Amino acid sequence: MDRPVTHKPVTWDTSKMDVKRVVDVIRVTPETNTSRTPVDKAPDPELGHDVIPAARYYSPEFMMLEWERIWTKVWLLGGRADDIPEPGDYICTEIGKESVLIVRQHDGSLRCFPNVCLHRGNRLRPEGIGNAQAFRCMYHHWTYGLDGKIERLPDLCTFPQGGPPGMTLPSLPVTEWNSFVWFSLNPDVEPFDDYIAPLKDHLEPYHPERMAWKRDVTVEWDCNWKASVDAFNETYHVQGIHPQLQWYLDDVNVQIDCYERHNRYLIPFAAISPRVAMPSTIPPAIEEIMRHAGMDPAEYEGRVSDIRRDVQLFKRKHGKAQGKDYSALNDDQLTDDYHYMIFPNVALNVHADDIMMFRQRPHASDPNKMLYDVWVFELVPEGQPWPERVKHRRFKHGERSIGQVLDQDAYNLPTVQAGMKSESFPGLWIGEQELRIRHFHKVLDDYIYGPGGKQEGDL
Amino acid sequence: MDLGLQGKKAIVVGGARGIGYAVAEILAREGADVAISARGEDSVKDAVAALGRYGTHVVGKPCNVKKADDYKAWLEWAIEALEGVDVLVPLSSAGGGMGSEKYWHNAFETDVMGPVRAVEAVIPVMTQRKGGSIVLVATTSALEAMGGPQAYNAMKASLITWGKQLALAHGKDGIRVNVVSPGPIEFEGGNWDMIKGTMEKFYQSQLRQQPMGRLGRPEEVAKAIVFLASEAASWCSGSHLVVDGAYTNRTHF
Numbered sequence: 001m002d003r004p005v006t007h008k009p010v011t012w013d014t015s016k017m018d019v020k021r022v023v024d025v026i027r028v029t030p031e032t033n034t035s036r037t038p039v040d041k042a043p044d045p046e047l048g049h050d051v052i053p054a055a056r057y058y059s060p061e062f063m064m065l066e067w068e069r070i071w072t073k074v075w076l077l078g079g080r081a082d083d084i085p086e087p088g089d090y091i092c093t094e095i096g097k098e099s100v101l102i103v104r105q106h107d108g109s110l111r112c113f114p115n116v117c118l119h120r121g122n123r124l125r126p127e128g129i130g131n132a133q134a135f136r137c138m139y140h141h142w143t144y145g146l147d148g149k150i151e152r153l154p155d156l157c158t159f160p161q162g163g164p165p166g167m168t169l170p171s172l173p174v175t176e177w178n179s180f181v182w183f184s185l186n187p188d189v190e191p192f193d194d195y196i197a198p199l200k201d202h203l204e205p206y207h208p209e210r211m212a213w214k215r216d217v218t219v220e221w222d223c224n225w226k227a228s229v230d231a232f233n234e235t236y237h238v239q240g241i242h243p244q245l246q247w248y249l250d251d252v253n254v255q256i257d258c259y260e261r262h263n264r265y266l267i268p269f270a271a272i273s274p275r276v277a278m279p280s281t282i283p284p285a286i287e288e289i290m291r292h293a294g295m296d297p298a299e300y301e302g303r304v305s306d307i308r309r310d311v312q313l314f315k316r317k318h319g320k321a322q323g324k325d326y327s328a329l330n331d332d333q334l335t336d337d338y339h340y341m342i343f344p345n346v347a348l349n350v351h352a353d354d355i356m357m358f359r360q361r362p363h364a365s366d367p368n369k370m371l372y373d374v375w376v377f378e379l380v381p382e383g384q385p386w387p388e389r390v391k392h393r394r395f396k397h398g399e400r401s402i403g404q405v406l407d408q409d410a411y412n413l414p415t416v417q418a419g420m421k422s423e424s425f426p427g428l429w430i431g432e433q434e435l436r437i438r439h440f441h442k443v444l445d446d447y448i449y450g451p452g453g454k455q456e457g458d459l
Numbered sequence: 460m461d462l463g464l465q466g467k468k469a470i471v472v473g474g475a476r477g478i479g480y481a482v483a484e485i486l487a488r489e490g491a492d493v494a495i496s497a498r499g500e501d502s503v504k505d506a507v508a509a510l511g512r513y514g515t516h517v518v519g520k521p522c523n524v525k526k527a528d529d530y531k532a533w534l535e536w537a538i539e540a541l542e543g544v545d546v547l548v549p550l551s552s553a554g555g556g557m558g559s560e561k562y563w564h565n566a567f568e569t570d571v572m573g574p575v576r577a578v579e580a581v582i583p584v585m586t587q588r589k590g591g592s593i594v595l596v597a598t599t600s601a602l603e604a605m606g607g608p609q610a611y612n613a614m615k616a617s618l619i620t621w622g623k624q625l626a627l628a629h630g631k632d633g634i635r636v637n638v639v640s641p642g643p644i645e646f647e648g649g650n651w652d653m654i655k656g657t658m659e660k661f662y663q664s665q666l667r668q669q670p671m672g673r674l675g676r677p678e679e680v681a682k683a684i685v686f687l688a689s690e691a692a693s694w695c696s697g698s699h700l701v702v703d704g705a706y707t708n709r710t711h712f
């Protein structure tokens with residue numbers, strides 16, 4: 001007789017790790033899950049134990065391969081759909097050396113064009129969001145309609161060859177999903193639904209369309225974009241650079257799920273890391289979680305180890321009255337960090353009340369530089385006014401704080417990048433807690449060399 | 460120096476970790492029978508098991524001092540299990556906190572009424588036995604500003620006043636009462652352990668204010684408490700001993 005397979009979300013033996021306690025985390029199981037977001041543990045892929053060559057992080061040749069076979073081939077995150085509700089609203093965003101315009105049409109649909117004038121190549125718009133009745137190039141005033149058609153070409157009669165083919169900007173694939181807009185530099189890109197699978201079920205229950213901009217920041221970092229991706233795809237570094245988070249989350253009892261090209265991990269929040277002794281008083285950061293849920297930590301009579309579950313129950317009970325509809329989420333989603341990586345460059349910490357996401361963009365020409373976009377959205381309770389959109393800010397690493405935790409993440413990256421170039425460093429020595437990093441590189445390989453196509457000697 | 464604790468019967472309320480556990484351990488090592496409590500069932504069980512190694516009679520049961528009836532029953536149970544009581548060290552604490560009126564209730568119930576209910580339970584027994592020793596545990600935060608104006612600091616201060624007056628009232632029955640005020644004490648799972656991990660800068664600033672360049676350890680306070688609790692301190696009563704490695708700035712005239 002078949003016996004049900006027990007849900008074993010954590011694959012390593014936590015008792016043998018550098019921990020003070022073995023913690024049995026109460027979790028939603030596939031049987032008790034009430035959300036469309038699955039909780040099933042995906043079987044770990046067999047990816048071996050090889051060193052991941054460091055040169056992938058600084059070689060200009062590898063950067064070129066990434067450009068040709070990834071950035072110009074896949075679907076990419078462009079921005080927030082609610083930034084461009086009206087005809088003529090547009091998002092101008094850059095990826096590597098390219099820049100695109102994503103434009104709301106009169107019929108409500110979206111179109112995407114390369115942000116480059118067909119005359120002598122000028123950029124039509126600087127990066128950012130805006131509204132335009134038409135896109136007039138600043139140089140010689142060639143003017144394009146919202147649909148990309150050339151509406152005016154001054155002195156057309158002086159171009160004996162006529163205007164450029166079709167008198168229109170080329171169109172690029174674009175779509176809207178889950179309150180975000182996505183585009184591709186690849187005219188023949190696969191359907192978005194195929195690309196994003198299986199994450200529609202995972203992420204739609206969070207209803208990001210009910211959340212409003214809270215933060216919009218771009219930081220120039222001196223590291224390869226993949227060093228940033230890696231930094232958010234493992235919890236192993238919590239004990240290293242985020243010691244304070246050990247009194248906020250459980251960095252040890254983490255479920256990792258790798259899918260075809262995307263992956264995720266699930267981190268219990270409002271919990272105490274098994275790496276530290278159970279404290280007698282409630283850690284201030286967990287008090288914050290409680291207050292945010294509407295609880296008074298001073299009233300709390302339970303044990304610190306019970307707080308995570310009690311916050312879940314409290315939110316379940318009182319969410320509705322607070323104008324927060326949690327009905328599409330399971331109990332764990334009310335506290336925990338479900339952390340997704342959408343290949344190749346989006347990391348999302350999704351929570352019941354907010355989303356903190358990062359878009360990690362390569363530099364146009366230098367593999368040692370990148371752009372780190374921090375986007376935070378917060379649930380707007382029903383009946384409350386929609387807040388004004390925050391302004392985008394851009395600066396260089398170290399010029400301003402981006403908050404304690406992200407500062408800690410950022411601090412190391414330039415020295416990681418520098419160290420990787422050392423001739424005595426062959427590459428990344430990856431452990432089980434870093435499986436998502438290995439999976440990420442496997443997906444990179446699939447794109448660059450074709451599935452199974454990587455040869456001896458390939459980077 | 461003989462502390463004269465052999466065969467004595469001691470109750471330590473809040474004795475499952477930190478200073479309280481260190482007090483219970485020294486008492487047991489010195490030959491006393493000990494009863495301990497705390498809220499945590501596992502921590503009490505573990506502490507009782509660990510204290511057993513000294514071969515005295517050690518008992519413990521979880522109890523929340525905020526639940527007056529349960530707590531009174533626990534105290535009766537402890538006195539019965541020990542067949543009397545000579546030493547009481549009640550050091551349950553709700554810790555600090557600001558921003559909610561509830562913190563005042565918590566500090567009152569745990570830091571003040573915890574000791575008060577215990578003292579009321581043991582005084583008749585000690586009076587009958589013609590002697591006993593009580594040590595209350597306040598804090599240097601009652602003496603010098605720490606962490607903002609909060610219930611914890613003010614409620615702990617009340618123990619210093621009350622302790623002295625208890626000593627005056629019960630001296631005639633051979634009962635001594637003293638107060639110990641520890642400065643910052645660090646141990647695994649304690650408050651300062653968490654502060655070190657979560658508020659690194661604040662922790663370092665405290666460290667810089669420590670004349671000996673470190674925080675205290677539970678046993679360093681416990682030894683002072685046990686001394687005052689013991690026969691060796693027979694002429695100490697109504698005193699208030701600051702055990703802080705010279706951390707406080709004021710002169711204790």
Ligand SMILES: NC(=O)c1ccc[n+]([C@@H]2O[C@H](COP(=O)([O-])OP(=O)(O)OC[C@H]3O[C@@H](n4cnc5c(N)ncnc54)[C@H](OP(=O)(O)O)[C@@H]3O)[C@@H](O)[C@H]2O)c1
Pocket residue numbers: 280472473474475476477478479496497498499502522523524525550551552553554569596597598599640641642643644645649650651677
């Ligand atoms: N550590 C320091 O830096 C410091 C400095 C000055 C003064 N003090 C004082 O010294 C004493 C001991 O402090 P500590 O830091 O060693 O330990 P602590 O973390 O304050 O714990 C004290 C003990 O009280 C118990 N307790 C707390 N609430 C209770 C309740 N409602 N009912 C029954 N037991 C309760 C705790 O166990 P459960 O949680 O399992 O109940 C624990 O065993 C306290 O009075 C504290 O205020 C400490």
Ligand code: FES
Pocket residue numbers: 117118119120121122137138139140141142
């Ligand atoms: S470059 Fe745009 S009009 Fe000349």
Ligand SMILES: [Fe+2]
Pocket residue numbers: 231232237242405409
């Ligand atoms: Fe991090």
